[in-house]
Amino acid sequence: MKNLLPQGVALQGERGIAFVIAGPSGVGKSSVISALLSRDPKLTFSVSATTRPRRPEEVHGRDYYFVSEAEFDRLIAEGALLEWTVYQGHRYGTPKSEVIDRLKRGLDVVLNVEVRGAKAIRTANLGFPVVLIFLVPPSWEELVRRVRRRGTESEEALAERLRIAREELQHIPEFDYLVVNDDLEEAVARVEAIIRAERMRIVQCA
């Protein structure tokens, strides 16, 4: 196929693409991302840094880099973060090194980013395409159920998560795609269709 493309034209998928997955707490971002990574060897996960406490099932360096407030301060000071945001009193950030190195090696990177930090990945001008995907539950009622089911927090923390979720939905227009997570398998297939399509996109190259 290569010899059929005119000079200066390429497929977007010939280089690395950053796929940002965001959405309200409890929508199932981690489950969708795990399934994506297990099926597509070109996809790699960008591990975020956070100051929030580790949950029992989480692993440092796999799910997040769990760092102290002082360490997070240092990451910011060193310019080591592409973006960072505060969520429920804890800080979350995207280490540059997790993203740029892999994109340069031609790998695609999946990022699990707070809704308010997603747009910053695009405006950071990575020099690579950025695709912003917003994951939503099938309904508001279902979101409430999912946040409750997690059950690791006080009633006040749950109410706060829901208040923030309402606010996060207002950011949907900043995103490229909306994916409904009514069923995990279906949601994964939807994101896979987006990834597949974006790789077939025709782009101008230098």
Next chain:
Amino acid sequence: MKNLLPQGVALQGERGIAFVIAGPSGVGKSSVISALLSRDPKLTFSVSATTRPRRPEEVHGRDYYFVSEAEFDRLIAEGALLEWTVYQGHRYGTPKSEVIDRLKRGLDVVLNVEVRGAKAIRTANLGFPVVLIFLVPPSWEELVRRVRRRGTESEEALAERLRIAREELQHIPEFDYLVVNDDLEEAVARVEAIIRAERMRIVQCA
């Protein structure tokens, strides 16, 4: 999901989308389109008008509207065509009525359009999204084989088709997506991924 979207935001797939499939002669556009239509009830086919002779396997009103030169002149004069082009001495055009009515009814429309006419579908400002998909064979050698296999034409006509194909590849940068047709099933799955992704695209609405 509906109640989760902010005011003024919608999914592109809530309205009709025009998917234009173009590519050099012999690449397998008709086979890909037939398979797409048989699997997706929201997709409908826009039948083009042409002055070229009908091939034995073709059906008037299904594959094309086979019209006389005078009838084609009349379609142009009436402003009934979205675009038209000349290919190997025959004219091909897209009747407006085939496209607009269905898009207004919320159906997606697949168009099999000559490469040089594809961009005109977008610039016609239908008031609906237009997605331009360029279908290529896996290699130039394979294209030559496929055009020969069809075998309905003289050597001069074949040579002319190949010369035109070379020129058509130069139009790839005008398109949104490039799909390789190495295997029919795979090519159909690729176009389906594009259709699926485009329907999940977030758009502003009035």
